[in-house]
Amino acid sequence: MKKILFIIPILAILFTACNKNELPKFDDSNAFVKLNLSSASFDEDKGTVTIPVTVVSVSGVNATVKYTVTDGKAKLDENYRLVDPTATLTFDATNRVRNIEIELINKPGVYTGDLDFTITLSEESSIQIGAQNSCKVTISDKDHPLTPILGDYTAVGVSYFNGNTQWAVTLKKDASDVKKVWIQNLVPSGTNLDVYGIVNDDMSEIRIPVMQEIYKSSTYPLVRLEGYYGPTGDDFIPQGGYITVEIAADKSSMTIKDDFGSHVYNDAAGTSAAGWYNYMLTGVVLTKN
Incomplete structure (x- = not known):
């Protein structure tokens, strides 16, 4: 005979205190560029997708940022393409956010499994690179049998x-x-x-x-x-x-x-x-x- 005893799970609630200390001072000598995402996933039939990149500065700076792509399971020009083959973004005081545009190559009816590649901001850029300098992109296969x-x-x-x-x-x-x-x-x-x-x-x-x-x-x-x-x-x-x-x-x-x-x-x-x-x-x- 089965015995059923109910136990109430206990959830821990964490409280954080507000920090009222002043923010450190920042000027444009500290400006840097970063990817807004460390990872992203898109369905294979999404077409052209974007990964935002931001220059962090006080008043805005002129900067040229280069990026590279590294194949994982996804292969360049087979599973995805760079919309801009020069892989370069240009920023100024008005345009502090730019998008890396990637065209996904759909293969309807063909099950490949999820594929991935990585975007990395290049040290060849004219501005220092922030800690968040890479983004793993997953192409989600919609032809999974399940x-x-x-x-x-x-x-x-x-x-x-x-x-x-x-x-x-x-x-x-x-x-x-x-x-x-x-x-x-x-x-x-x-x-x-x-x-x-x-x-x-x-x-x-x-x-x-x-x-x-x-x-x-x-x-x-x-x-x-x-x-x-x-x-x-x-x-x-x-x-x-x-x-x-x-x-x-x-x-x-x-x-x-x-x-x-x-x-x-x-x-x-x-x-x-x-x-x-x-x-x-x-x-x-x-x-x-």
Whole structure:
């Protein structure tokens, strides 16, 4: 017979005090240029995208800034092009922000996986380069075979402790495995780590292995995903077992066919149970937003 004890997660709230000290003085001898972003991601069919670059100065300065691109998985002129082949930006007092323009080369129907390259501000520029001098750009492949089920969902189900519950769940692709999805916020009020599931060949089912760590707690050494087989929720799903998610034929929704929740332990080995952060009954429905 299963024992279900509810544990309320404790959230730490941090307060920061205002610093009323005067700002250090700054003049244009200290002017520098920086990339506004350290990373950026764009869908492969986005066309021309921009990465902003800013000159930081008091009154504005005239400056010429050069930049370079370094291939990662993305290749120059194969997966992306520089709109300005000279790779040069010009600034003055009126124009303190300029954009690096990149043309993404779309390959519809061809699955390449996500690709990346890096933009770096060059020391050959006429102004000193700030600490934020590079930006990793990811080209997100929209031809992933699991695209029909990836994205944001509204989940509706019944909590053993809280009754009718509605919350947000997101399914994300894996970086290398086209059969794996990562599930964000699977258990309401009991998740701060993503868990994974494996999708079958016809995309009709996801199997989520139990015993995955699902919550990182400062109070308890282990919180993991566990469950009981539906529809009655009487039989514990053992190590090596999985929670089954049935995907609708039109891919617009899915139903979780087992009980599941975030089980809390007093020890890292998972031998001394403390209770549950939350426990959802069989029949949770996820509807794509």
